[in-house]
Amino acid sequence: MNAPRxxxxxxxxxxxxxxxxxxAGLGVDTLVxxxxxxxxxxxxxxxxxxxPAHLELLGxxxxxxxxxxxxxxxxxxxxxxxxxxxxxxxxxxxxxxxRGEARMISARRVVIAGGAMERPxxxxxxxxxxxxxxxxxxxxxxxxxxxxxxxxxxxGSGPLLILLAWQYMRAGVAVQAVLELAPRKNLWRAGLRxxxxxxxxxxxxxxxxxxxxxxxxxxxxxYGVSDLKAxxxxxxxxVTFRTGxxxxxxxxxxLLVHFGLVPGIQLTEAAGCRHQWNDGQQCWRPQTDxxxxxxxxxxAVVGDGAAIGGAVAAVHAGCLAGLEAARALEHIDAAExxxxxxxxxxxxxxxxxxxxxxxxxxxxxxxxxxxxxxxxLVCRCEEITAGEVRAAxxxxxxxxxxxxxxxxxxxxxxxxxxxxQAVANIVxxxxxxxxxxxxxxxxxxxxxxxxxxxxxMLESGNNTA
Amino acid sequence: xxxxxxxxxxxxxxxxxxxxDVRVPAGDSVAAVMLAMDLLPTRTTAxxxxxxxxxxxxxxxxxxxxxxxGVANQLACQVQVSEGMRIRRQHGxxxxxx
Ligand SMILES: Cc1cc2nc3c(=O)[nH]c(=O)nc-3n(C[C@H](O)[C@H](O)[C@H](O)COP(=O)(O)OP(=O)(O)OC[C@H]3O[C@@H](n4cnc5c(N)ncnc54)[C@H](O)[C@@H]3O)c2cc1C
Ligand code: FES
Numbered sequence: 293m294n295a296p297r298x299x300x301x302x303x304x305x306x307x308x309x310x311x312x313x314x315x316a317g318l319g320v321d322t323l324v325x326x327x328x329x330x331x332x333x334x335x336x337x338x339x340x341x342x343x344p345a346h347l348e349l350l351g352x353x354x355x356x357x358x359x360x361x362x363x364x365x366x367x368x369x370x371x372x373x374x375x376x377x378x379x380x381x382x383x384x385x386x387x388x389x390x391r392g393e394a395r396m397i398s399a400r401r402v403v404i405a406g407g408a409m410e411r412p413x414x415x416x417x418x419x420x421x422x423x424x425x426x427x428x429x430x431x432x433x434x435x436x437x438x439x440x441x442x443x444x445x446x447x448g449s450g451p452l453l454i455l456l457a458w459q460y461m462r463a464g465v466a467v468q469a470v471l472e473l474a475p476r477k478n479l480w481r482a483g484l485r486x487x488x489x490x491x492x493x494x495x496x497x498x499x500x501x502x503x504x505x506x507x508x509x510x511x512x513x514x515y516g517v518s519d520l521k522a523x524x525x526x527x528x529x530x531v532t533f534r535t536g537x538x539x540x541x542x543x544x545x546x547l548l549v550h551f552g553l554v555p556g557i558q559l560t561e562a563a564g565c566r567h568q569w570n571d572g573q574q575c576w577r578p579q580t581d582x583x584x585x586x587x588x589x590x591x592a593v594v595g596d597g598a599a600i601g602g603a604v605a606a607v608h609a610g611c612l613a614g615l616e617a618a619r620a621l622e623h624i625d626a627a628e629x630x631x632x633x634x635x636x637x638x639x640x641x642x643x644x645x646x647x648x649x650x651x652x653x654x655x656x657x658x659x660x661x662x663x664x665x666x667x668x669l670v671c672r673c674e675e676i677t678a679g680e681v682r683a684a685x686x687x688x689x690x691x692x693x694x695x696x697x698x699x700x701x702x703x704x705x706x707x708x709x710x711x712x713q714a715v716a717n718i719v720x721x722x723x724x725x726x727x728x729x730x731x732x733x734x735x736x737x738x739x740x741x742x743x744x745x746x747x748x749m750l751e752s753g754n755n756t757a
Numbered sequence: 758x759x760x761x762x763x764x765x766x767x768x769x770x771x772x773x774x775x776x777x778d779v780r781v782p783a784g785d786s787v788a789a790v791m792l793a794m795d796l797l798p799t800r801t802t803a804x805x806x807x808x809x810x811x812x813x814x815x816x817x818x819x820x821x822x823x824x825x826x827g828v829a830n831q832l833a834c835q836v837q838v839s840e841g842m843r844i845r846r847q848h849g850x851x852x853x854x855x
Binding site for chain 2 (some may be wrong): 327329334338341345346349376409410412419420421422423424425427428429431432433435436437438439440441442463526527545546556672673674675704705706709710740741
């Protein structure tokens with residue numbers, strides 16, 4: 293193993309790029325690792341190859357990425373793409389996989405900026421080819437200019453639904469319907485949070501602009517939808533749902549679903565960081581202080597991987613974590629850190645004012661979180677149904693980790709990333725306990741399958757797992 | 758089904774998909790190639806043989822498992838195409854002999 297780096301940052305999205313530029317700019321020896329082939333994170337996927345027409349099509353939020361990526365690339369941070377981190381210890385030791393070779397490296401300080409993933413919500417038919425995550429389909433558009441050929445239904449809840457519909461509309465895609473599955477009563481709750489949200493009003497104006505443009509184009513956004521089902525044999529043929537008391541059906545070959553984002557907590561779990569339930573966002577998050585420091589000394593976590601705040605908040609939080617790293621590594625003192633942090637702290641606070649409004653507007657009902665029908669698959673890998681999870685609870689296994697052990701639910705290749713939250717919700721509901729009191733799946737490295745061939749490159753004695 | 762927005766003008770590479778040579782944009786992931794060619798399902802499951810296709814496109818769902826250059830269980834959404842790459846749909850756990 294080589295000498296430890298001063299700072300290793302996991303993730304080259306908005307948060308990681310900002311942390312890296314800041315820390316490197318203050319003289320910190322900074323290494324940035326990302327499993328993607330190019331910097332930018334989820335929001336700016338494919339931005340390096342995007343021509344002017346593509347940039348124009350995807351809108352102003354995406355265009356902002358050009359500058360962000362350029363300033364990161366010009367910083368003195370050492371950036372290594374195509375590098376996946378598959379283990380992280382509390383001591384700052386990382387297992388990385390690069391060009392088919394597994395290696396261990398170590399860092400005096402680690403900033404996790406791994407971002408979020410789309411919240412998996414099991415519903416009947418969600419495993420059929422033709423059903424994809426909306427953000428995933430958006431990746432196809434950003435990176436490969438692929439859009440649905442003949443019609444698409446977009447369903448779920450969250451700002452991304454409307455954004456994607458708007459982008460597709462501009463690309464000439466036939467958007468058959470946008471189905472909002474959050475209950476109508478959310479509007480009242482969100483209304484109470486509107487005054488505070490007005491202070492980050494540009495988000496509201498933009499969202500309303502997208503909605504108006506969709507309406508003008510005759511694209512239907514239906515609210516108060518329930519009972520979403522994907523129907524088909526080997527492939528999606530139709531989408532059925534209920535609205536206004538009536539069952540409806542739409543023939544389509546593409547259903548794109550999105551139920552908001554949740555922090556990816558694999559790395560923080562592996563490192564032993566403390567987590568807490570975030571009721572506003574209906575998910576777990578690693579505990580952090582104002583600088584992004586986790587409960588484990590020397591490990592910080594920022595951006596959507598800490599709590600969903602969006603790309604702009606991720607940048608400011610990244611800058612703060614970069615400053616804190618420079619302080620902890622003694623490149624600057626605390627007074628200097630505080631002085632340099634003033635603007636980012638203020639901007640971060642301002643930007644986050646929109647969140648309580650969005651969270652109450654898109655708050656998911658218990659029917660979606662824990663009400664999955666008994667015959668619906670919860671674990672896509674091991675093919676375990678919601679009914680089997682409930683049966684395990686009835687048999688006395690009143691904890692997700694016991695359910696996992698008994699049913700194999702969560703033991704497949706995705707290691708519970710897709711079913712973990714659903715299982716926690718179902719177990720909590722079956723035990724009549726709040727989900728915040730349930731212990732989620734424990735995470736063990738390797739965080740992604742590493743083959744024997746890949747591991748053979750590890751020097752003996754460096755095995756952390 | 759998916760279609761490309763503009764005709765691609767950048768670099769292309771030739772890959773072999775299910776035994777047929779095709780020219781694809783150099784920046785594509787293997788999953789993008791399969792979706793562009795509408796080769797769904799991209800795999801069947803090991804447990805019940807059910808059809809599956811890429812879901813998340815960001816390396817977290819493991820639904821896009823596929824055989825690349827004879828090695829099964831690769832993440833199609835995380836691997837970029839390269840000249841001469843051989844791509845095959847995966848049936849069940851993947852044939853270790855292939
Ligand atoms: C699929 C998807 C689409 C989205 N689309 C939009 C959009 O169009 N507009 C919008 O405003 N917001 C969008 N968002 C939300 C937006 O991505 C985030 O708000 C923002 O990017 C957060 O920045 P970040 O730096 O925290 O994380 P990210 O941008 O997610 O960056 C995290 C980076 O870490 C890397 N990483 C994670 N784990 C590892 C590991 N173990 N090893 C190596 N690298 C790792 C990832 O490859 C990624 O590049 C989207 C989110 C998702 C998941
Ligand atoms: S599509 Fe989800 S891991 Fe590849």
